[in-house]
Amino acid sequence: MSAVSPVLDRLDKNFDQSLERLFGLLAIKSISTDPDYAADCRKAAEWLVAELKLIGFDASLRDTPGHPMVVAHHDGPAGAPHLLFYGHYDVQPVDPIELWESDPFAPAVKEIGPGHKVITGRGAADDKGQLMTFVEACRAWKQVHGGLPCRITILFEGEEESGSPSLKPFLEANADELKADFALVCDTGMWDRDTPSICVSLRGLVGEEITVTAADRDLHSGLYGGAAANPIRVLAKILADIHDADGHVTIPGFYDGVEETPSQILQSWLSLGETAETFLGPIGLSIPSGEKGRSVLELTWARPTAEFNGIIGGYTGKGFKTVIAAQASAKVSFRLVHKQDPEKIRAAFQAFARQRVPADCSVEFHPHGGSPAIQLSYDSPFLAKAKQALSDEWPKPAVITGGGGSIPVVGDFQTYLGMESLLVGFGLDDDRIHSPNEKYEMSSFHKGQRSWARILEALTR
Amino acid sequence: MSAVSPVLDRLDKNFDQSLERLFGLLAIKSISTDPDYAADCRKAAEWLVAELKLIGFDASLRDTPGHPMVVAHHDGPAGAPHLLFYGHYDVQPVDPIELWESDPFAPAVKEIGPGHKVITGRGAADDKGQLMTFVEACRAWKQVHGGLPCRITILFEGEEESGSPSLKPFLEANADELKADFALVCDTGMWDRDTPSICVSLRGLVGEEITVTAADRDLHSGLYGGAAANPIRVLAKILADIHDADGHVTIPGFYDGVEETPSQILQSWLSLGETAETFLGPIGLSIPSGEKGRSVLELTWARPTAEFNGIIGGYTGKGFKTVIAAQASAKVSFRLVHKQDPEKIRAAFQAFARQRVPADCSVEFHPHGGSPAIQLSYDSPFLAKAKQALSDEWPKPAVITGGGGSIPVVGDFQTYLGMESLLVGFGLDDDRIHSPNEKYEMSSFHKGQRSWARILEALTR
Numbered sequence: 001m002s003a004v005s006p007v008l009d010r011l012d013k014n015f016d017q018s019l020e021r022l023f024g025l026l027a028i029k030s031i032s033t034d035p036d037y038a039a040d041c042r043k044a045a046e047w048l049v050a051e052l053k054l055i056g057f058d059a060s061l062r063d064t065p066g067h068p069m070v071v072a073h074h075d076g077p078a079g080a081p082h083l084l085f086y087g088h089y090d091v092q093p094v095d096p097i098e099l100w101e102s103d104p105f106a107p108a109v110k111e112i113g114p115g116h117k118v119i120t121g122r123g124a125a126d127d128k129g130q131l132m133t134f135v136e137a138c139r140a141w142k143q144v145h146g147g148l149p150c151r152i153t154i155l156f157e158g159e160e161e162s163g164s165p166s167l168k169p170f171l172e173a174n175a176d177e178l179k180a181d182f183a184l185v186c187d188t189g190m191w192d193r194d195t196p197s198i199c200v201s202l203r204g205l206v207g208e209e210i211t212v213t214a215a216d217r218d219l220h221s222g223l224y225g226g227a228a229a230n231p232i233r234v235l236a237k238i239l240a241d242i243h244d245a246d247g248h249v250t251i252p253g254f255y256d257g258v259e260e261t262p263s264q265i266l267q268s269w270l271s272l273g274e275t276a277e278t279f280l281g282p283i284g285l286s287i288p289s290g291e292k293g294r295s296v297l298e299l300t301w302a303r304p305t306a307e308f309n310g311i312i313g314g315y316t317g318k319g320f321k322t323v324i325a326a327q328a329s330a331k332v333s334f335r336l337v338h339k340q341d342p343e344k345i346r347a348a349f350q351a352f353a354r355q356r357v358p359a360d361c362s363v364e365f366h367p368h369g370g371s372p373a374i375q376l377s378y379d380s381p382f383l384a385k386a387k388q389a390l391s392d393e394w395p396k397p398a399v400i401t402g403g404g405g406s407i408p409v410v411g412d413f414q415t416y417l418g419m420e421s422l423l424v425g426f427g428l429d430d431d432r433i434h435s436p437n438e439k440y441e442m443s444s445f446h447k448g449q450r451s452w453a454r455i456l457e458a459l460t461r
Numbered sequence: 462m463s464a465v466s467p468v469l470d471r472l473d474k475n476f477d478q479s480l481e482r483l484f485g486l487l488a489i490k491s492i493s494t495d496p497d498y499a500a501d502c503r504k505a506a507e508w509l510v511a512e513l514k515l516i517g518f519d520a521s522l523r524d525t526p527g528h529p530m531v532v533a534h535h536d537g538p539a540g541a542p543h544l545l546f547y548g549h550y551d552v553q554p555v556d557p558i559e560l561w562e563s564d565p566f567a568p569a570v571k572e573i574g575p576g577h578k579v580i581t582g583r584g585a586a587d588d589k590g591q592l593m594t595f596v597e598a599c600r601a602w603k604q605v606h607g608g609l610p611c612r613i614t615i616l617f618e619g620e621e622e623s624g625s626p627s628l629k630p631f632l633e634a635n636a637d638e639l640k641a642d643f644a645l646v647c648d649t650g651m652w653d654r655d656t657p658s659i660c661v662s663l664r665g666l667v668g669e670e671i672t673v674t675a676a677d678r679d680l681h682s683g684l685y686g687g688a689a690a691n692p693i694r695v696l697a698k699i700l701a702d703i704h705d706a707d708g709h710v711t712i713p714g715f716y717d718g719v720e721e722t723p724s725q726i727l728q729s730w731l732s733l734g735e736t737a738e739t740f741l742g743p744i745g746l747s748i749p750s751g752e753k754g755r756s757v758l759e760l761t762w763a764r765p766t767a768e769f770n771g772i773i774g775g776y777t778g779k780g781f782k783t784v785i786a787a788q789a790s791a792k793v794s795f796r797l798v799h800k801q802d803p804e805k806i807r808a809a810f811q812a813f814a815r816q817r818v819p820a821d822c823s824v825e826f827h828p829h830g831g832s833p834a835i836q837l838s839y840d841s842p843f844l845a846k847a848k849q850a851l852s853d854e855w856p857k858p859a860v861i862t863g864g865g866g867s868i869p870v871v872g873d874f875q876t877y878l879g880m881e882s883l884l885v886g887f888g889l890d891d892d893r894i895h896s897p898n899e900k901y902e903m904s905s906f907h908k909g910q911r912s913w914a915r916i917l918e919a920l921t922r
Binding site: 032033034035092093095096099161162163203205207209214215216217218219220221222223224225226227228229230232233235236237239240241242243276279280283284285286287288289290291296299300303304305307308309310311312313314315316317318319320321322323324325328330331333335358359360361368369403404405406429432433434435436 | 493494495496553554556557560622623624664666668670675676677678679680681682683684685686687688689690691693694696697698700701702704737740741744745746747748749750751752757760761764765766768769770771772773774775776777778779780781782783784785786789791792794796819820821822829830864865866867890893894895896897
């Protein structure tokens, strides 16, 4: 009998208690982007430190200028690899709160079909439920074998949803302590409910806030309309100019460093059967908004974008106000691929915007994080082992995919620790992460735990 | 001695009490556009009814489907004209409240220079201070002469700042009661602090709220960016397309009914000495935003505009959220001149917007009032008399001007009561109406009262 079989049995027996523990973590309002929830973020970190100590990790809360990190160490047998596991305990804001069917911080199990159960709550899938799959796998392994199969370092971050301002300095300052043979990052999804996935590419991200200021006060649009500059008009022009009619981004230099994806990769993606209809239909859309002539998987995995994440200006309350606002602002982000340089993109956007601001108006920018895209090597031996371990656990074999979202830590591990990452996660596309009514499949939480036990065994074989 | 001299003396003696009364009205939070303040609007109407009854008017509060009207009647000598005086007791919202130097509903007198006093508070100039100049003139005339020099009907509205939805039905239903020889409308300004003005044209207004809906939920911009339509991008494109590079509005048919202003009128406006520098400098701007090659007075008095009064979509809180919103919306308004048809403009804008909405997105419109521009006849005998009366009161002779803001009631008086209006008011361009720190000149409140006494005398001479 392999070392993993009794661990899998133990995970099955422990499952109800593991769910209770997850609920404890989900109840903590660790919204990192809003300073009002700083104490809750700290509470989540403290909760994790306590859990890891119970398992036998040497765990500690580590202060940063922002929200704290959690770092934990556990020895393994001589000669076994040293793995760094990464997750994040912070969550997205919950607005619009009125669209939630239940309190986002009162987690619950909901049966949404015959035998089909999900865990609901903010962070259930992104990323608290995911990180706990690994914690539970370690707990069960330790209970069964009295130790772990390899040396494991755990790093839990509390600022993933707000641009990870403290991560790079923390990795730099603690590189010796954190460097491992490779990293396991659990913040991605499965291909479908039965098919696990290992993600080999991730888009980078540049976030910018742009504020246009016209007059030095709000104006009556009757008295000044036709004479005074309107910052909403200026801002709308900047944003509208960013895309041409074919969905290309028009900012000069934007596509520098973007490569065409190899045709055999594009072919394998096409064979997954995803179409505009299957991808966009479930969210009520049907027409890809990006560059014409490319598949939805290529658009979201291997092409860069410009997105407008928020806009506000003037009177936005009930009724109407005939005002010309003094200011208008937008939150803009760019998803990057391949070798696009975040800071060059940021500078190019700023220059593009400045050119469109009238001489008597002003524009200011506020950066919100930046990270390059990453592309893992297709021939890593770890990749092959993990693929087999996942294929052993799930109904269908694991597939190799790309990811549209940014996980800056993977690039940072590369840059600061010289370490590649294996991206394995158990989220589903319909988990509504970042949206109201976020959920995590009960099967993801259960078989996710079992998957990690199998992966630990495979990687140390 | 003319009938007006003792009335002017009485106004001077009564002035301090008149200021106290105005403060009582300014303290009432009659924000008509926000339903949360409906009770305050009613309170302001009741306050006015009580004041008018004290003077001797047959005054009553008249319910409407929205905020109530105040109607008051007072007889005059046989053969004297019948005048309708109009003002509005509702005020604009106060946001952004943090920019007010003092509580907008705690009115105060502030000395802003040697002997230069102003009254501060929301509504001080627009329109509570203005309407009270007439009430005080009637009070003093009644006290001195025991009656009024002509038959006077007063109409105070409570929905002027929110599109006047109840006004037209009210005028129609009460046409016999309200029709007079002509109307006095006190909601405009002076040319400068020493020079009174009679306004002969007013721009009309069409208000529209546009909401673009893309996906049926908020989306993670990493998972869906590049594939899913972004409603902020769609909305920005619609708004940006409305103006060309020369400041013209590009909506087809928008300029139908717009006439070129006679050259002698343009000449007289040029002689007033207003330039882009003098007009825009005080608000921190310098470049006219409207159609190139036209003066700021022409742009604001005699040219139509498209303005964006508010915009909101996606995440607008602190920090950053990598979301693609389900919806984005904007409040858009058009200032109209001459014979532009509000409903044709509304329909043309809607068609223009619909053409720019992708087939898998939807757009909805919500109307916020509409009124055509008005243009008074230059040869009215009332105009000549009022001009002389004002010239007698103020340091400099009265001038004939246009107005950029909409006062729909003037068009409605024309349409429903067949009655022209004389537009006389004592506001100044720097009164910051609709903005934080609204004020009304103490001299406007005092000499405004005296002006009305003189005008009543002149019109009934």
